[in-house]
Amino acid sequence: MKFVDEFRDPAKAQSLLVEIRQMVERIRPKMNRPLYIMEVCGGHTHAIFRYGIETMLPDEIELVHGPGCPVCVLPMGRIDDCIAIAERPNVIMTTFGDAMRVPGSKKSLLTAKAEGADVRMVYSPLDALQLAKANPDKEVVFFGLGFETTMPSTALTVLRAEAEGIRNFSLFCNHITIIPTVKAILDSPDFQIDGFLGPGHVSMVIGNEPYQFIAQHYNRPIVVSGFEPLDVLHGIWMVLKQIDEGRSEVENQYRRIVPEGGNAVALDAIGKVFELREFFEWRGLGSIDHSGVRVREAYAAFDAEKKFTMPAVMIADPKACQCGEVLKGIIKPWACRVYGKGCTPETPMGALMVSSEGACAAYFRFGDIEKIRSRRVEAGIEEASA
Amino acid sequence: MSVVDPDVRTEKPVRARLSAANVTLAHGGGGKAMHDLIDSVFIDSFDNALLETMEDQARMSLSALMRHGDRLAFTTDSYVVSPLEFPGGDIGKLAVCGTINDLAVGGATPLYLSCAVIIEEGLDVELLRRMVRSMADTAKAAGVAIVTGDTKVVGRGACDRLFINTTGIGVIREGLNLSVSSARSGDAILVNGMLGDHGATILNARGDMALTTPIASDCAALHGLIEDLLRAAPGTRFIRDATRGGLATVLNEIAVASKVGIDIEEAQTPLREEVKGFCEILGLDPLYLANEGKIVCVVPPGEEQTALKAMRAHPLGSESALIGRITDGRAGRVSMQTVFGGRRIVDMLIGEQLPRIC
Numbered sequence: 001m002k003f004v005d006e007f008r009d010p011a012k013a014q015s016l017l018v019e020i021r022q023m024v025e026r027i028r029p030k031m032n033r034p035l036y037i038m039e040v041c042g043g044h045t046h047a048i049f050r051y052g053i054e055t056m057l058p059d060e061i062e063l064v065h066g067p068g069c070p071v072c073v074l075p076m077g078r079i080d081d082c083i084a085i086a087e088r089p090n091v092i093m094t095t096f097g098d099a100m101r102v103p104g105s106k107k108s109l110l111t112a113k114a115e116g117a118d119v120r121m122v123y124s125p126l127d128a129l130q131l132a133k134a135n136p137d138k139e140v141v142f143f144g145l146g147f148e149t150t151m152p153s154t155a156l157t158v159l160r161a162e163a164e165g166i167r168n169f170s171l172f173c174n175h176i177t178i179i180p181t182v183k184a185i186l187d188s189p190d191f192q193i194d195g196f197l198g199p200g201h202v203s204m205v206i207g208n209e210p211y212q213f214i215a216q217h218y219n220r221p222i223v224v225s226g227f228e229p230l231d232v233l234h235g236i237w238m239v240l241k242q243i244d245e246g247r248s249e250v251e252n253q254y255r256r257i258v259p260e261g262g263n264a265v266a267l268d269a270i271g272k273v274f275e276l277r278e279f280f281e282w283r284g285l286g287s288i289d290h291s292g293v294r295v296r297e298a299y300a301a302f303d304a305e306k307k308f309t310m311p312a313v314m315i316a317d318p319k320a321c322q323c324g325e326v327l328k329g330i331i332k333p334w335a336c337r338v339y340g341k342g343c344t345p346e347t348p349m350g351a352l353m354v355s356s357e358g359a360c361a362a363y364f365r366f367g368d369i370e371k372i373r374s375r376r377v378e379a380g381i382e383e384a385s386a
Numbered sequence: 387m388s389v390v391d392p393d394v395r396t397e398k399p400v401r402a403r404l405s406a407a408n409v410t411l412a413h414g415g416g417g418k419a420m421h422d423l424i425d426s427v428f429i430d431s432f433d434n435a436l437l438e439t440m441e442d443q444a445r446m447s448l449s450a451l452m453r454h455g456d457r458l459a460f461t462t463d464s465y466v467v468s469p470l471e472f473p474g475g476d477i478g479k480l481a482v483c484g485t486i487n488d489l490a491v492g493g494a495t496p497l498y499l500s501c502a503v504i505i506e507e508g509l510d511v512e513l514l515r516r517m518v519r520s521m522a523d524t525a526k527a528a529g530v531a532i533v534t535g536d537t538k539v540v541g542r543g544a545c546d547r548l549f550i551n552t553t554g555i556g557v558i559r560e561g562l563n564l565s566v567s568s569a570r571s572g573d574a575i576l577v578n579g580m581l582g583d584h585g586a587t588i589l590n591a592r593g594d595m596a597l598t599t600p601i602a603s604d605c606a607a608l609h610g611l612i613e614d615l616l617r618a619a620p621g622t623r624f625i626r627d628a629t630r631g632g633l634a635t636v637l638n639e640i641a642v643a644s645k646v647g648i649d650i651e652e653a654q655t656p657l658r659e660e661v662k663g664f665c666e667i668l669g670l671d672p673l674y675l676a677n678e679g680k681i682v683c684v685v686p687p688g689e690e691q692t693a694l695k696a697m698r699a700h701p702l703g704s705e706s707a708l709i710g711r712i713t714d715g716r717a718g719r720v721s722m723q724t725v726f727g728g729r730r731i732v733d734m735l736i737g738e739q740l741p742r743i744c
Contacts, residue, residue, distance in 0.1 A: 001662055010727040052728020101737065110737075123668075229726040345736045366730040370716070 007228030008051070016233050017056060023240040024058045034062040036192055036329050037239055040182060041199035042069030042357030043227045049366035051229035061236070064329030065352075065359030067181050067285060068199055070146045070174075071098045072351040072358040075281040076315040078174055079104030082143050084310045085172060086117040091308075092135060093119045094128040095143035096150075098355050103348060105315045109143075125157035125171075132161070132169035141304050145174040149201040151293070152266035155273040158295065158302050172304035173295050176280060178202050179210050180291040186218050190330050195239035197232065198224035200254040205270075207262030211250045219248045226254040273299055281314060283351035284323030321350035326359055333360040340364065399438075401430045409509045414539025424537055427515050428501070431522040436533040444533035446498065446555075454557035459494035461485060462553040468546055470517065472591040474583070474602030477550055478520030480678060483607045484629070485554040486528055490609035491625040491681060493564050493616060494556030499525060501535040504549040507542050517548060528607040530554075562616070568623040569644035573712040574690035576683045578611060578697050579705035580604070581633050582661045585675030590664065597667065601660045606679035611700045618696030619689035628680045631735055634673040636682045637720045638734045640712075647715025650732070652725045654709045674735045684712065 027035065039045060045065045048054055054063055067073055079102055086093035086109060093109065100109045100121065113119040118138075122128050125142045132140035144154040154171060161169045178199060185191060198211055203224045214222045221242035225235030235253045242248060252258055273296060280292025295303040317323065321343070322336040333339055333352065343349040345361045352358035356365065402425040412419040429437055436444045451458070465481040475483075482499065489496040501521060505514065525532050532552075583604040590599050608627065616622055628636045633655070641648045657672050665672045679702060685693045690708055697703035715721070720732040 001659055001666070004666065008726050010725065013727050049730060051724045051726040052730040053726070055729045056727060229724075229728075365733045365736075 004228065007226070007230045009230060012230055013056065013233055016230075016237050020061075020233075020237055020240060021058050023237075023244045024060050027240070027244055028060055031060075033192075034060050035194050035240075035243070036062050036064050037195050037197065037236060038064040038066045038185075038193045038329060039197040039225075039232070040066040040068045040178065041197070041202065042072065042355070043199070043201065044197055044225065044232055045069065045359060045362055046357045047227050047229055047232050049362040052366075053229055053232055054367075056233075057236070061240075062329070064193060065326075065362070067185065067282070067327050068147065068178065068202075069352075069355050069357035070150075070176060071102055071355040073176070073282045073284060074099075074102055074145060074174060074351075075283045076103070076105045076317075077281065077311075077313050079108070080106070080315065081310040081312055082172055083107065083109060083112045083117070085141055085304060085308050086112050086119050087115075088139075088308065090138055091118065092131060092138050092140045093117065093143060094122045094125075094131060094140060095119070096123075096145070097121050099143060099145060102354050125154050126160070129157050129161055129166060129169055132166050136168060138168060139307075140169050141172055141308075142169070143172050143174070145176075147176060147178050147199070147202050148205040148270070149199075151175045151270050151274065152205060152263070155269040158273045158299055159269060161302055162299065167301065170302050170304040170307050171295060173274070173293065175274065176282070176292045177276070177290070180288055181282065181285070182214065184285065184288045184291075185328055186214065186220075188328055190328060193220065193329060195220055195243060196222040197235045197239065198222045198250070200224055200226045200231070200258060203252075203254070203258045203262070205263050205266045208250050208252055208258065208260055209262075215248045215250050221248045221251070223251045223253050224258055226257065272296075283317060284321070284327050286324070317351075318349045323350040323352050326352055333363045336360070402426050404511060407511055409505050409507060409511060409514060409539055411507050411539055411541065414505070414537065420537065427511070427518050428535060428537070431515075431518045432501070432525075432532045432535075433522065434531045434533065436531065437535075444498065444500075446533075451497070451557050454495045454497070455559035455562075457558045459489050459492050459556040459558050460554070461488040462551065463488060464549060464551040466546065466549050467588065469588075469591050470513070470548055472587055472603055474587060475605035475678070476517055476520050477548060478517035479524045480603075480605050481550040481552045482521050482524040482528065482530075482532075483605050483678060485552040486530060486607040486609055487627045487678075487681075489554045489556035490607075490612045491564070491627050492556075492558060493562040493612070493625075494558045495613075496528065496530050496554055496556040496607075496609050498555045499530055499532045500551075500553040501532050502551040502553075503535070503537050504545050504551075505537065505539045506545045506547050507539055509547055514548065517550075521550075524607065528609065564622065564624050566624050566626065566640060566643040567645075569640050569646050569684045569712045570623070570686070571646060571712050571714040572687045573623060573684050574687065574693075574708050575637070575648065575650065575710045575712065576685055576690065576693060576697065576706060576708055577628070577633065577656065578608070578681050578683075578700075578703040579679075579707075580656045580658045580661070581628070581677060581680060582657060582665070582672040582675030584678040585632065586661045586664045586672075588676070589668075589670075597664065599660050599664050601658065601664065604677055604679035606702050608679060608681055608702060611697060611702045612681065614696045614700050615683060615693055619685050619693035621686040621689050622693065623684040623686060625681050625683045628677045628682050630676050632672070632674040632676055633680075633682060634671070634720070634732045635735060637732065638718075640682075640684060641720050642718045644712070645717040647713040647717065648710060648720040649713050649715065649723070650710030650720070651723045653723075654707055656705050656707050656709075670739055673732060674739050
């Protein structure tokens with residue numbers, strides 16, 4: 001495939017790996033632990049596992065799979081609310097594919113659908129708007145979720161619904177924002193990340209400026225990276241180069257997509273429709289201030305939270321889950337108490353087992369854990385018995 | 387090859403005429419309407435002497451069957467595809483090819499099929515006629531006869547337009563014992579061409595993706611190809627058609643049943659550019675997409691080149707490829723060398739493949 005295969009070239013990967021090894025050799029004597037690099041975005045996690053990138057890196061580099069899977073971090077209470085709306089007679093609930101499987105406290109949207117709720121998968125919120133036009137006697141609700149990547153299309157849909165006066169469309173807004181969450185991780189007492197791969201598609205919307213505090217106040221390199229395997233490897237190379245040269249800056253590996261200042265039109269639409277919530281609950285990370293958005297009062301007519309009553313009960317994560325520690329890189333997924341036991345992709349207990357972008361599900365499906373573990377034991381990073 | 391018993395009458399009888407434009411509950415009621423439907427749509431298309439007798443069962447001569455081998459192969463499958471017609475095929479062609487393939491992958495010569503249909507009231511009679519003709523044409527081309535059947539009509543909403551069940555009978559020749567548990571370390575894994583075409587076509591044809599991708603289903607009857615393969619590589623251990631769950635699922639089934647490891651190479655796995663692009667956009671993994679004309683074969687070392695040559699010589703195998711090997715690695719584990727140079731596990735699919743959101 002043109003413009004894709006070029007970014008999967010194994011020969012180029014090998015030459016990057018040679019230089020990565022050289023840099024690690026130089027950095028290594030200054031560290032008494034592995035180098036922790038966090039990819040913030042779930043899209044990166046997926047690419048890392050899909051192409052086996054972790055198996056190609058030197059043992060001294062440890063990838064920490066961050067909080068950027070919006071499906072994973074949705075708390076159960078919000079899913080319960082969504083299902084409560086979906087189960088109302090006369091409602092067509094629409095959402096993206098991945099969100100259908102996320103378990104609430106009792107069931108997922110897929111189960112609700114099997115029990116008779118009208119739940120439909122769409123590829124764009126505009127498809128939901130089309131459904132609303134085609135079914136004027138039904139209430140069509142779009143279960144909106146995702147970071148700044150998906151926020152603009154939801155915002156534009158609300159704006160179009162208003163412009164066209166489509167009153168039977170509303171949005172159940174679960175959009176979240178990445179910066180406060182990265183900050184929460186940076187501020188956590190057990191923080192030990194040496195550098196970040198920044199989220200490419202979020203940055204396409206918000207630009208690179210919002211990450212400056214990571215480089216300036218926390219002295220950590222961050223490289224906004226693309227999603228092809230060579231992008232990810234190149235991003236890791238750029239992070240290491242900064243560490244090697246003692247720099248901490250915001251760099252842009254994904255120049256072909258990410259403009260420095262982001263996308264003004266998209267930001268304008270987001271600003272028109274959404275405002276920050278005081279706080280938002282994250283599965284695995286708890287409540288984080290200003291980390292979610294809601295629909296502004298001016299568009300209340302399209303806000304499902306105002307249109308429908310719902311239980312709005314907060315459901316605590318199962319006690320045995322250690323999602324938070326995995327998200328922050330303190331433990332590897334398989335070291336979690338319930339990994340592969342109570343918690344599997346078929347019956348996920350914790351957030352990270354839900355979507356293929358979640359670290360635990362990715363290890364479960366794609367990861368050669370025995371091999372990674374034995375290498376870590378050899379390298380003295382992990383103890384032989386666990 | 388004529389498989390029907392030779393007690394055939396020759397002149398074609400006059401068929402009942404069906405004037406209705408849509409199927410109604412009356413067509414399933416057992417009366418004249420039902421007889422007219424069966425006679426005008428099914429008997430007329432399937433056109434064979436066994437069916438013509440209008441008995442409640444098809445009667446086949448055992449001695450004729452025994453000329454083909456020493457064991458019966460018996461299989462059944464139901465077809466509920468939506469849409470009913472798609473690029474490269476339709477539910478009728480699928481219902482015949484699918485059951486033929488289920489017989490053929492066991493090494494059986496497919497001989498007879500049954501055809502049971504469940505029709506939702508209101509179905510366009512012309513559409514039904516088209517699907518039945520498609521079944522008849524496919525069966526005729528494949529040299530099998532549809533010799534018994536059943537028709538039911540259900541109320542609106544009780545089924546989705548048209549469901550078809552076909553049951554197949556074939557005969558396995560003496561000495562041939564293909565088995566999913568017989569793969570051994572060093573065996574080669576072959577496929578007969580581009581993977582994922584059917585799955586991508588159906589998703590595309592449903593139209594809710596708002597994509598226009600020029601792809602067609604690979605739906606085909608593979609018994610001819612399999613016959614050629616088995617002649618060229620008589621040591622062949624196992625064949626399975628990679629239908630629902632795709633290549634990845636079949637490989638996992640082999641690894642578990644034979645208690646072996648499997649290593650495949652992504653770069654050797656045949657995928658059409660269009661299917662790759664379709665999967666890229668939607669966040670799907672083509673290894674899990676359904677096929678309706680693709681087999682996965684396990685062939686012992688030493689026979690892989692003759693097997694590949696025979697498969698490539700057949701029109702349904704011109705893009706055949708050797709994609710990997712059975713290993714003495716961890717039993718039940720399928721791993722893949724990625725195009726990028728890394729290695730990953732190829733697991734069984736959990737639930738339905740759902741697109742990722744971003």
